[in-house]
Amino acid sequence: MPYEAPTHTVERSLRATTGAKVIAGVDEVGRGAWAGPVTVCAAVTGLRRPPEGLTDSKLLTPKRRDELAVVLAGWVTAHALGHASPEEIDELGMTAALRLAAVRALDGLPVRPDAVILDGKHDYLGAPWQVRTVIKGDRSCVAVAAASVIAKVERDRMMAVLGGPGGGFEDFAFGDNAGYPSPVHRAALEALGPTPYHRLSWAYLDTLPRWRHLKKVRRSEELLELENGGQLGFDF
Known part of the structure; x- marks a missing residue:
């Protein structure tokens, strides 16, 4: 599959303009799923030549992602994963849950990064982290x-265990x-209802x-409605 190889351009820019030495790349997976955690990986790579074929995990086949994840585990300078559970997503909302997972990943690194490169245009990390967002x-x-591939492979494995023999x-x-929307997933939901791993504040x-009586309202929405004199029809 043709692709444009990623570079260290942003890392070099951060080093030159901010003096940052340890720079972590951060990416997430699971944001749009109905079930399972949102998973964030923080990866520190230095300025070495990347493994052949490295790119956005969504552009890779599952087989190639798995192969690259094995290579990356020994190639990156350091990496760590953070998760926010379905309960935390329901309680906090996705933006705050993303930050929670990202902070857990960053805190799991052996050295605190001087700067963070965050995939996308929105900075969901904020202070005290020095963040550069990159669409x-x-x-x-x-x-x-690298963070994209590691996060995707890890979360897919977690979900495969839940859905495999003995997972229940x-x-x-x-x-x-x-855990993403699919015809089989929806049919199981209609027949069996949500599992403990489903997000109960989601519109599905x-x-x-x-x-639908199981749907939860995020606490922030609950408090806002109560402040406005409304009544909630959900029992927490």
Whole structure:
């Protein structure tokens, strides 16, 4: 598959303009899923030549992602993963849950980064981290691309265990859909209802009459409604 190889351009710029020496690339996976955690990887790569074929995980086949993840584990200077659970996503909302997972990943690194390259245009980390956001950073920045692959492979494996033999949720086919929307996933939801690994504040529950009573409102929304004199129809 043709692709434009990621570079260290942003890392070099941060080094030159801020004096940063340890720079972590950060990327997430699982933001749009119905089930499972949101997972963030923080990867520090230095300025070495990246492994052949490294790019955004979404552009790689599952087989190639798995192969690259093995190579990257021994190639990166350091990496760490952070997760925010479905319960935390329901409680905090996605932006705050992303920050929680990212901070957990960054705190898991052996050395605190001087700067962070964050994939996308929104800085969900904020102070005290020195952040540079890069749209499509998972394609253009080596450290972010490495984080993208490691995060994707780790989360897919976690979901495959849940959906595999003995995982207890074979009907949901998490090994195939990783908790994202799919016809099989929806059919299992209609028949069996959400599992403990589903996000109960997500809009998909609105379309499932049998189970929509389980939908939760995020605490921030609950407090806002109460402040406005409203009443909630959900029992926490």
